[in-house]
Amino acid sequence: QKEVEQNSGPLSVPEGAIASLNCTYSDRGSQSFFWYRQYSGKSPELIMFIYSNGDKEDGRFTAQLNKASQYVSLLIRDSQPSDSATYLCAVGAGGFKTIFGAGTRLFVKA
Amino acid sequence: NAGVMQNPRHLVRRRGQEARLRCSPMKGHSHVYWYRQLPEEGLKFMVYLQKENIIDESGMPKERFSAEFPKEGPSILRIQQVVRGDSAAYFCASSPRSGIDNEQFFGPGTRLTVL
Numbered sequence: 001q002k003e004v005e006q007n008s009g010p011l012s013v014p015e016g017a018i019a020s021l022n023c024t025y026s027d028r029g030s031q032s033f034f035w036y037r038q039y040s041g042k043s044p045e046l047i048m049f050i051y052s053n054g055d056k057e058d059g060r061f062t063a064q065l066n067k068a069s070q071y072v073s074l075l076i077r078d079s080q081p082s083d084s085a086t087y088l089c090a091v092g093a094g095g096f097k098t099i100f101g102a103g104t105r106l107f108v109k110a
Numbered sequence: 111n112a113g114v115m116q117n118p119r120h121l122v123r124r125r126g127q128e129a130r131l132r133c134s135p136m137k138g139h140s141h142v143y144w145y146r147q148l149p150e151e152g153l154k155f156m157v158y159l160q161k162e163n164i165i166d167e168s169g170m171p172k173e174r175f176s177a178e179f180p181k182e183g184p185s186i187l188r189i190q191q192v193v194r195g196d197s198a199a200y201f202c203a204s205s206p207r208s209g210i211d212n213e214q215f216f217g218p219g220t221r222l223t224v225l
Contacts (some may be wrong), residue, residue: 034213043216044153074132093218095210097165098143102152 003027003099014109019076021104023089026070032092033072034067038103039085047072049103060103078110112137114217115184122223129189129196131220134203142185143203143214144177153201155158159185160208192224 005024009058013019021035036044050056050072051062055096062075072091076083086103114163118223123129124196135142140161145153154171170177174192179185199221203214 032212036165036216043219046213047214049213088155092212096158096212097155098167098212098214099152101173 001051003093004089004097004101006087006104008092009105010107011088011104012107012109013079015079017023017079019079019083019106019108021074021076021087021089021106023072023074023101024070025089025091025099027091027093027099028067028070028089029073030067030070032059033063034092034098035061035063035074036088036090036100036101037085038088040043057062076106078107081108081110084108114139114202114215116202116217116220118220119218120221120223122225123192124225125193129192129222129224131187131202132184133187133191133204133217134184135201135202136206136215139204139206139215141205141208142179142213144185145201145203145206147199147201147219156187165208185223187205187224192222194204194224197222197224199207 034049035047038044039083048063050065056063060077064073089101090101145154157170157177158166174190176188185210199217199219202217205212205214
């Protein structure tokens with residue numbers, strides 16, 4: 001079982017729709033959760049982080065965490081073509097290591 | 111405030127040569143992480159360093175790879191006797207702190223090609 005799992009996609013949504021990206025993790029001791037966006041050929045950029053169960057909103061982005069289910073998600077409202085990228089889920093398992101998922105490719109159709 | 115700097119951005123080496131990748135963290139950041147990314151794959155953790163100390167190198171191959179973060183100057187990832195399988199993008203990230211809130215900020219990466 002992979003430590004951090006994401007659906008590789010591609011996930012295709014029309015412009016203006018809500019994109020929902022999901023991530024599961026295996027280590028129950030994980031304490032911190034991050035979402036990064038990576039455009040093709042570029043470096044990852046941090047979008048959001050979340051540490052507590054529940055929702056955290058930042059503009060068009062909402063991160064949701066359910067530690068009991070070992071599940072974290074990212075919702076993107078009013079999706080734009082410029083949101084088309086690979087979204088990486090990352091989990092801090094305590095200690096110093098951050099484990100990244102393989103990413104979900106999102107394609108927003110104009 | 112400059113972001114994380116990496117150089118060179120592109121590096122071509124022949125099999126058996128050495129590759130040196132440099133990373134200057136953001137100002138005020140003393141925590142550095144190195145990752146490797148193969149095409150269409152996620153980031154694989156290699157090593158975590160603080161100034162002058164290797165904290166976690168559990169992702170580093172046991173041979174040919176080494177990393178340092180001296181008191182002065184950039185962090186260096188060194189790959190000796192490169193092989194074709196070392197071809198990848200190598201990203202450095204820095205953080206102002208460790209612990210659960212260690213948001214990491216990434217540099218532009220070094221794309222290593224081994225001929």
